[in-house]
Amino acid sequence: MATATDSRRTWGGAQGSIMTLIILILTLSLSPLPTQAQLKTDFYKNICPNVESLVRSAVTQKFQQTFVTVPATLRLFFHDCFVRGCDASVLLAGPTGKVEKDHPDDISLAGDGFDTVVKAKAAVDKDSRCTNKVSCADILALATRDVVSLAGGPFYQVELGRRDGRISTIASVQHSLPQPEFNLDKLNTMFSSHGLSQTDMIALSGAHTLGFSHCGKFSKRIYNFSPKNKIDPTLNLAYALQLRQMCPVKVDPRIAINMDPTTPQIFDNAYYKNLQQGKGLFTSDQILFTDPRSRNTVNLFASNANAFNQAFISAITKLGRVGVKTGNAGEIRRDCSFIN
Structure with missing residues (x-):
């Protein structure tokens, strides 16, 4: 037969369990639902099927x-x-x-x-x-x-x-976008603030296999890197001299240069192979290879195109979830340039 003391212990234990349950329920109710649960690949199936x-x-x-x-x-x-x-x-x-x-x-x-x-x-x-x-x-x-x-x-x-x-x-x-001179720590800090890992960051950087930049964004690396070195020593010297020809000192800094000097119109893993050769256009590109913390991932993506593609798909899917508005938030603009 249970004593009064046993009863108090049992009730006390029950109270503790109930309080734990209540706290858990409150925590769950106050936690925002994960964004990815609100986005669906077939969202428009019955709205705009085509x-x-x-x-x-x-x-x-x-x-x-x-x-x-x-x-x-x-x-x-x-x-x-x-x-x-x-x-x-x-x-x-x-x-x-x-x-x-x-x-x-x-x-x-x-x-x-x-x-x-x-x-x-x-x-x-x-x-x-x-x-x-x-x-x-x-x-x-x-x-x-x-x-x-x-x-x-x-x-x-x-x-x-x-x-x-x-x-x-x-x-x-202001201060929302990665800059050409960023080191690995700054890149990781900015990307992690959006729920993106270092691997995600390196995969998304691979998009620099396409497109172009203007001379003004990297001219310091080829003309005035430091009092000791006019050219950034992490930059391939032949590539740096080629960039000097395309970006003379007194020419419009808005001249456009391909980010990928090898296959600028193909989405491939050449970006990472370029980094291995010192041909990253920005400091924030080349640092991915020069910093030992990220070099192994660059080497993997350079040697395995499928690994890069899969990492890119994962990263850009996660990027697409950043800060989205769903449900009744925001609007469906009639004209993309103006609010309704």
Whole structure:
């Protein structure tokens, strides 16, 4: 037969268990649902069933007009997601000098990326089942997948269900994007703030196998690196001298140079092979090989294209979840350049 003391112990234990359960329930109820659970690859199945083919057709047509479509769209997606989350805020127009795309880090975004989204949006809205039902943010995400594929990269499933943001400010871009002079610690800190690992960062950096940069972004590495070295010693000397020919001191610093000197129009793993040879255009590129903490991943991606492709798919999928608006948040813009 249980004594009074036994009863108090039992009740005390029960109280402890109940309190633990209550705390657990409260913790779960207050924790935000994971974003990836809100995005679905078949989000538009019953809303706009042809959305992927409509976007792909428009992007393919734009790609056939100019290859710049590829790096411009891919870079646009990255810049959008890193600033206010993947909400198409980078597309918003506004008073000069007031919105994201007016910031120096965004002002060099090629117009063909914006035009790709505009044309894809028009193609989607032309279908009566889809009119004003697909967000600009989702169209940009789909267009990004399509340009990667068109350039020879992997085709992957895109999670959908994002809504468009209503806010775009030039101030929000400040300190939000990785810079050409970043070292590994700064890169890791910035990417980890968005839930992206070092491997994700290295995989996403592989997008520099496409596109171009302006001479002003790396001129210090080839002319005035330090009092001791005019040329960055981590830079391949022959490559550095070639860059000097393409970027003379007194020539417009906005001259464009391919990020990948070997296969600039193919999405492949040549970027990592270039790093092994000291041909990373930015300090933030070359550091991935010179820093022993990241070198093994570079070597893996350089030797195994499939490993790179799979890592890129994982990383860009995670990037596409950053700061998204779903449910009743945001809106579905009728015009990607303006809030409704």
